[in-house]
Amino acid sequence: MHMPCIIVITLLICCLLFCHCQKTPKVLLISFDGFRWNYLNRIDTPNFDKLIKSGVKAKWLQDVFVSQTFPNHYTLATGLYEENHGIVANKFYDPKLNEFFSYHVKEDVTSSKFWGGEPIWVTNQIQGRTSGVFFWVGSEAPIKGIFPTVYKNYNKTFPWKQRVDTVVEWLANKPVGQSNQLLNITLALLYFAQPDIDGHKYGPESPEVTEMIGQCDSITGYLLDKLSEDNLYEDVNIIITSDHGMASLDKKRTVALLPYINITKVDHIINYYTGAAIWPKKGYLDSVYEDLLKIGPYASVWKREDIPAHFHYNNNNRIPPVLVAVKDKWLLLNNTSDELPMKGDHGYSNSLMDMHPFFIAHGPAFKEGLVSEPFSSVNVYELICHILGLNPAPNNGSIERVKHLLRHQPSSYPITRQTAKLICISIGLSMAIFVIAFITRHFHHGKNKSHEYFVQSGEERHDEALLSYQQSEE
Ligand SMILES: [Zn+2]
Numbered sequence: 001m002h003m004p005c006i007i008v009i010t011l012l013i014c015c016l017l018f019c020h021c022q023k024t025p026k027v028l029l030i031s032f033d034g035f036r037w038n039y040l041n042r043i044d045t046p047n048f049d050k051l052i053k054s055g056v057k058a059k060w061l062q063d064v065f066v067s068q069t070f071p072n073h074y075t076l077a078t079g080l081y082e083e084n085h086g087i088v089a090n091k092f093y094d095p096k097l098n099e100f101f102s103y104h105v106k107e108d109v110t111s112s113k114f115w116g117g118e119p120i121w122v123t124n125q126i127q128g129r130t131s132g133v134f135f136w137v138g139s140e141a142p143i144k145g146i147f148p149t150v151y152k153n154y155n156k157t158f159p160w161k162q163r164v165d166t167v168v169e170w171l172a173n174k175p176v177g178q179s180n181q182l183l184n185i186t187l188a189l190l191y192f193a194q195p196d197i198d199g200h201k202y203g204p205e206s207p208e209v210t211e212m213i214g215q216c217d218s219i220t221g222y223l224l225d226k227l228s229e230d231n232l233y234e235d236v237n238i239i240i241t242s243d244h245g246m247a248s249l250d251k252k253r254t255v256a257l258l259p260y261i262n263i264t265k266v267d268h269i270i271n272y273y274t275g276a277a278i279w280p281k282k283g284y285l286d287s288v289y290e291d292l293l294k295i296g297p298y299a300s301v302w303k304r305e306d307i308p309a310h311f312h313y314n315n316n317n318r319i320p321p322v323l324v325a326v327k328d329k330w331l332l333l334n335n336t337s338d339e340l341p342m343k344g345d346h347g348y349s350n351s352l353m354d355m356h357p358f359f360i361a362h363g364p365a366f367k368e369g370l371v372s373e374p375f376s377s378v379n380v381y382e383l384i385c386h387i388l389g390l391n392p393a394p395n396n397g398s399i400e401r402v403k404h405l406l407r408h409q410p411s412s413y414p415i416t417r418q419t420a421k422l423i424c425i426s427i428g429l430s431m432a433i434f435v436i437a438f439i440t441r442h443f444h445h446g447k448n449k450s451h452e453y454f455v456q457s458g459e460e461r462h463d464e465a466l467l468s469y470q471q472s473e474e
Contacts, residue, residue, distance in 0.1 A: 025387050027187050027237045027238075027384050028189075028236050029239045029241075029384065034196025034200075035216065036242075036246050037060030037356040040213075042209075042210050043217075047218070051224075055363065055367075056370040056372055056405045057361075060356035061377050062377060063075075064082055064312070065082060066347060067348055067350050068090045069103065069243050070137050073136060073243045075377050076377055077121075077137070078395060079392065079393075081378060081396050083319065087115070087116075089277065093270065093277065094317070096317055101318075115138055115143045119138050119143055120385070123391075123392065125149060129187065130187075131148045133150070133151040134188070135152055135154050135163075135189075136189040139189070163190060164190070164223045171188055172230040187384070194212050199344040200344050204245075204248055236363055239359075239380070239384070240358075240359075241358060241360070244346040244356075245355045246346050247329050247354040250329070254336060255333070257269070258335055259335075260291050265291075266279060267279045267281050274347030275299075275325045276323075277319075278320055288322055298326060300324075301322065302325070303322055304319050304321050304322070312396070356374070357377075364407070365387045370405065379397035380402075382402065383402045386399050
């Protein structure tokens, strides 16, 4: 084949690779805290609806056992059950460290000793990418010695629109910080504490929560506009979900804990209203357990080893020796005379429908107009790893359980621009070697050919001379 043809074909292959490959994938994971799965049916939500229409929605997301904020957000980030990532509740006792963890204490949330597993931003950065986290459980501690590339310390009063502006700037690769660095962020996480706050304060069925659902939809609309302004709307894979749902409370459905505990027999009691972690003194396990069984039908009382396996809540020394799990919509007060502390709560078993959060996803990786059956939140980490082309750390999720959400099945997933660039560089180098080899060979071949011609013409001249000599003799 002629050299110009080979070069033209090679250039065509490179062009096709670049045209058909995807841009470097980007993911934005958003949480609206306490956004129950069926809140979407309460009020017009045109922006969520827009994403669902051209993206995917799950009927609900299956949260993990203790339906609290810290365990569930950290499960979304790591793909691990609570017993494996170690954030077993918003507040817990660690017998090995002989220390308490509380989600309200700055020193605890910023201390790496409490955080197990590998959150998605660490996976992303270990594999050479950059991440931006605008508030997420675990992001303020160095996990495996790594902070997010850029992140914010939690401040619940930080204006919502400014959070969105910042995240969009990150994804648009605009200069970040005083040094005006270009970080090329491929993974961003964004958190809003509503409608959880209003769900607790006014109850999940209140008009205030309905109004707040509208505000969550509006800020989503603002985000979509900002992404469109930067031509990112079609490029960013957006996942919008939550940590848990919310249940209505009633003063008539309260049960007291302290009448069932002899406090001289216990070291620690952590009552979180929808359950309680009990640490009996040495030798009092059975006695404390039997006393607690008298609470009656309003709560399940388990020794750690008897907690049903499907909750994935046994295998961690931070899980208490005796666990009280209150049943649906009952509330565990210390004493019955205590005032109802709020009108809505979560933290119940993840088998209750009211505890399930919503799940929406939209972007080049996702199908259009799909309503999926529910799946567990442990799969979200695998899903993000897959979209970003990351090798996941060991986790409890599986891409097999969420691959039906994806436009391209894992085996036929299109190559990224980065991979295409590598392929083109390889083709270019091979071509260069081929061209050099061709020219070298052609040059040598040409030299030999001209020598051959000179010899031949010499012989011809000799023959001609011989012929003219013979002719002159005649
Ligand atoms: Zn929460």
